[in-house]
Structure formats: C-alpha cells, structure tokens
Amino acid sequence: MTFKLDRDTIRWGIIGCGDVTEVKSGPGFQKATNSALVAVMRRSGDKAADYAKRHNIPRWYDDAAKLIADPEVDAVYIATPPGSHMQYTLEVAAAGKPVYVEKPMARTHDECTKMVEACKRAGVPLFVAYYRRRLPRILRVKQLIDSGAIGEVRFVQHTLFQRPNAQEKTRDALPWRVIPELAGGGRFLDLASHALDVFDYLFGPVAEATGCAANQAKLYDAEDIVTGNWVHQSGVIGSCTLCFTTFDRIDRCEIVGSKGVITFQVIEGGPIEVWTAGGKQHYDDPNPLHVQQPLIQSVVDDLRGVGTCPSTGESAARTSWVMDRMLEEYRAGRHQ
Missing domain, CATH: 3.30.360.10 (Dihydrodipicolinate Reductase; domain 2)
Structure with a gap:
C-alpha cells in the first residue's frame, strides 16, 4: 500500500492514555522529528485532563469518537487493552486515518485479520507497537x-x-x-x-x-x-x-x-x-528513555513518505497466529 500524509508534521491523538503512555510511548510522539501529540482520550475525563495538563497537550476527550473525528488529528495511537483494539481500529480506519495500535495487536489472530482487512479497504496503513524492532x-x-x-x-x-x-x-x-x-x-x-x-x-x-x-x-x-x-x-x-x-x-x-x-x-x-x-x-x-520513540519515528517517516516502518499489521498478525497455535489446546479445554 502506498500512503502519504501531505504534512510536514504528523498530528497524533491517543485513545487510552494509561500507564504505558506516560514514559514508554507518549513522549515519543512529542520528541520524534516531524511529530506532535495534539489530543488524548480516556474514559475518565478527569484523568484525561490531568494527562493533557502534565504533558502539555492542547486537547483532551472522554469520548473516543470525538477524538477520531477531530480534524486536527491526522493519525491515532490506540493504547487500550487488547480487548478493544479491533473495534477502535475499525472506527479509526473508517474515518480514513492511519492506525498505530499497541501490542499484542488483538486477542486472537482472527481479530488481527479483521483489522488488517479494514485498513486495506479504507486505504490507510496499520502499524503495531512492537518497538523492539527498532531498539x-x-x-x-x-x-x-x-x-x-x-x-x-x-x-x-x-x-x-x-x-x-x-x-x-x-x-x-x-x-x-x-x-x-x-x-x-x-x-x-x-x-x-x-x-x-x-x-x-x-x-x-x-x-x-x-x-x-x-x-x-x-x-x-x-x-x-x-x-x-x-x-x-x-x-x-x-x-x-x-x-x-x-x-x-x-x-x-x-x-x-x-x-x-x-x-x-x-x-x-x-x-x-x-x-x-x-x-x-x-x-x-x-534502551532509550522512551523505548517506543525509535519505532514511532519510523511510523512518522513512513506516513510522510520518507521511510518505512518495520512493524505492520501483517507482521504483527503473524505473531498472534503463533500464539493462537500455542494456546489452541488450552483454550479448547477451558471452554468445554
């Protein structure tokens, strides 16, 4: 897929600004070259407002749909637990915006496949936060x-x-x-x-x-x-x-x-x-202080058409397929 955002600076929004975003990832969107973090969302408005204030982020939301629809948000980082990764990815893709989702990509390989297919239909790239590929x-x-x-x-x-x-x-x-x-x-x-x-x-x-x-x-x-x-x-x-x-x-x-x-x-x-x-x-x-920053930089470069991110929906889905195979018998027994 060829995709390029015609912008000098990629403006990011985060869905789920919990602990993982405090040091590991959130500041990486602010410190990466040609990148800015402009909005965050958390179901608790008070916690979202506090995060935005502490990290000097212009806007916060307690409704993911509003962040996704924000015209000043170019791409969305989904940092919620895996159970909501698929649904949020489908919503962001439907809005025509690139997705960067936390790992594991989803709960099962089947969910990963649906995410990949949705982004392909929407013509937007899907990246996954397997940041060790750039450590x-x-x-x-x-x-x-x-x-x-x-x-x-x-x-x-x-x-x-x-x-x-x-x-x-x-x-x-x-x-x-x-x-x-x-x-x-x-x-x-x-x-x-x-x-x-x-x-x-x-x-x-x-x-x-x-x-x-x-x-x-x-x-x-x-x-x-x-x-x-x-x-x-x-x-x-x-x-x-x-x-x-x-x-x-x-x-x-x-x-x-x-x-x-x-x-x-x-x-x-x-x-x-x-x-x-x-x-x-x-x-x-x-490791760098913000361990996701090198991978985030590769995502930003990819979106700007000046580089390639090594962690995509396709590569991440392969990892979920392997884990499904390892858990296949256990899951079958647990649900009997």
Whole structure:
C-alpha cells in the first residue's frame, strides 16, 4: 500500500492514555522529528485532563469518537487493552486515518485479520507497537546474525520466569493483563508477543507452531505457564517456556549457530554476549528513555513518505497466529 500524509508534521491523538503512555510511548510522539501529540482520550475525563495538563497537550476527550473525528488529528495511537483494539481500529480506519495500535495487536489472530482487512479497504496503513524492532540492542543482534558472526542459525530458545504480583494474588482487583476477556489470555500474550515478534524479525515468518499451556497456581482464570515450539520458514527451529508464578525473574534467550551462540534478554534488556571459537564478546546497547520513540519515528517517516516502518499489521498478525497455535489446546479445554 502506498500512503502519504501531505504534512510536514504528523498530528497524533491517543485513545487510552494509561500507564504505558506516560514514559514508554507518549513522549515519543512529542520528541520524534516531524511529530506532535495534539489530543488524548480516556474514559475518565478527569484523568484525561490531568494527562493533557502534565504533558502539555492542547486537547483532551472522554469520548473516543470525538477524538477520531477531530480534524486536527491526522493519525491515532490506540493504547487500550487488547480487548478493544479491533473495534477502535475499525472506527479509526473508517474515518480514513492511519492506525498505530499497541501490542499484542488483538486477542486472537482472527481479530488481527479483521483489522488488517479494514485498513486495506479504507486505504490507510496499520502499524503495531512492537518497538523492539527498532531498539539498538535488537538491531545489534540482527547485525551479528546477518554478518555471520555465529554462522548459520540452528535454533533459538527463550526462557522467561516471573513472580506473580500483588494484584494477581487478589481476585477482587486482578490487572487486565490476566483477564482473558480484556487481554485474550494471561501475561503470556503480553510478553511472549514481544519475543515472538523479535524472532519473526530476525528469522522470518513461522511455518508451524504448537504449544502446551496450563493454569498451575489458580490465581486467576488465564493460563500462567506456556511452552511452545515452532519452525520458521527459513528452517530455524524455536522453543520457549514462560511461567508467571515462580520465585524470581529470569529472562534468557539463546540463539545457537554453527559457529557460536548469542545470549541476551528479550524483555528485561541488559548486555549481549557472543561466544565463538575466538572467545567471548560483550555488547552493551542501552534502551532509550522512551523505548517506543525509535519505532514511532519510523511510523512518522513512513506516513510522510520518507521511510518505512518495520512493524505492520501483517507482521504483527503473524505473531498472534503463533500464539493462537500455542494456546489452541488450552483454550479448547477451558471452554468445554
């Protein structure tokens, strides 16, 4: 799709100015070149007004339809929980405006497909906030792989363990990330989506995937442990284990090649280590303060016709397809 906004500065509106927009993303729209954040929306007018005041944003709304219809809003960032991503995307597309939606893209691959199709019909681009595709350390890993530093890649393994937080231990105040109706599942969809999208970026689309999931701790209704296996079309084989009721936090990814191995943290950040016959090398590429800003800049450049964003609705939908396959048996059992 060829799309270009004939403007020097892309004017953004945000639907859902919650915690993720405070540092990770919101300021990125203000600090990116040729970008401005001009309006925000939250169902609580008081909270929307407070956000606008603190971040020096000209307008606020408590009605998404009014923000979408604002003639001075060129493009819309949807930063609500996944349960409303599809509906808001359809509404923004119908208004003829580009969409930048938080990850995971939606609760299921089917919802992702409907979002992609709606934006295609409307002739507007759809971008997804898989911002690791533009973080310095992930770009470093990609450069190491593409340069042949570890030879031909054979397989990738990702392990993520986390403790349950205080809210997850109290059913009266569960966070949305573990409520399937809002999130599509548990924390697996929220965090595994980042890793699986990185692997899609590094090794290309996945051809097949399977998984096993369970609810071991019974703190909430969603799955709290998932193991998965997949094969990329390129031939690279992958596996993962994510558990969210353990004693500590562990984040470890290994990319093993014919001549060496790269280890790094997908979620937490930290240094990259490369082991080869020649010894061990360390790389430290810290995240920017506003981690979404590099990807936001690529979206702005894409909308202005001077660059390309690497995270689209099509690429993000592939990640949701993989997660659906890993959760397929668990979801079927939960709904019997």
